Amino acid sequence: MEKARPYLIEGIKELGIPPIDPFKLPYLSVNRSIEEFSINSVLKNIKATGLGNYIIDKVEFDPAHLSSVVRYTLPWVYMEMEYDVLGQLLRIPLQSKGFFKGNFTNTQMVVKCTKKTYERDGETYLRIDKMSVKGQVGDGWVKMTSKNPEMQFAADLISNFFNENPRAVFDAVNPIFVEFTADLFKAMANQILANIPVKELFKEE
Template sequence: MKHLVVAFATVSCICALSHPDYIKPCHIKKPDFNKCALEHGNYAIPYLVKGDKQRGVPKMNPMKLPLVEVVESNFRLAMKDLSVYGLENSSLTDIKMNQTYLDLTFHADRLMFIGQYEVDGKILFLSLQGSGPCNLTSVGGNFRFVSVLQEYTEGKETFVKFNKPTMDYTLERAYFYLENLLDSGDQQIGIDINRILNENWEDVLKDIDVPLKETVTTVVESVVSKILRNIPAKNIFPD
């Protein structure tokens, strides 16, 4: 049994708004549509990272996540008051898109997740228990998202929904730092456990692969949905 909770410090805007200037349309019937979408997507990133309060898009330099919680049969990890740093330096590297399908990949040189954690359960061969500050860092990440685009009508306008996204990723490296592991006064124990986690970072990611992907896709789906809900489909895919 697996349970995942991701909380956001944002409020969605449900009012009809004109599409933002930083979202530039591309003509769907032109042969260079994907190239145009890639170029315009990278143009929009610096604006999106600053946030768009009017449309409920959160500030992302850093992005704030009040709670991320993963619960499996013998493992629980809760991360509170997370600040995600590094999104401002990310870039889109590939887009394949039409009116019903989106396949995009973005690259982030370094993402840092800094906050407070609570852990209780097994990962690798280790029984972990503790709480305190944490720093999880990814280096050289490539994140690919695939989603169905589904049209729906609200009032007299047709909009596009970012529906059921999935994610795959590759990292050059990941680093973990969990302070006060085992709630022990012996700092060396925590140092040794963190060293084991970092030496076996690929195996650690395999153990948390599914909830990690679900967490990231939930964040991305929330942000993209807040943007799309205020842009009529005709402005995204003009003839």
């Protein structure tokens, strides 16, 4: 993981590996609902800075079962995006369109996955079969600016509620956060693994 850091930060276009710092996503739609949090949103021009500063706490790999566990910490992540959101967070209605900025600190993640092999063009490749993610964000702040100045009060209501109650908000949204993160990580990992044969992944230096 440490040797891969510079390649992950810069990305490898030939292997379909996008840069992770900054990580950019042009478009994302999120439609989820749980007991204390529901959201229907469109996010555009997402930019996350700080993902390359990960600290690897522990790595476990079982070659016999092709399973692995990675525990890591993100000291800080700064995010910017354009948003259009409708939903409910605890007792706060979510209805706003505008621009989002936020900084999140001490995010601790545990990623578990199992893999399968498959053959393509005479080579053996890996793909992620199952993946689960557990995560907890330590702290953070957000600022939301409405596209319509007359609706800034709604953006401020959401921002102020978050900034005054970050732990309660993190706990409420955590089930959706880990589900989305697992889906994203699995898709990205399979995109990368599809370009690297197993013999290249585990070859001797």
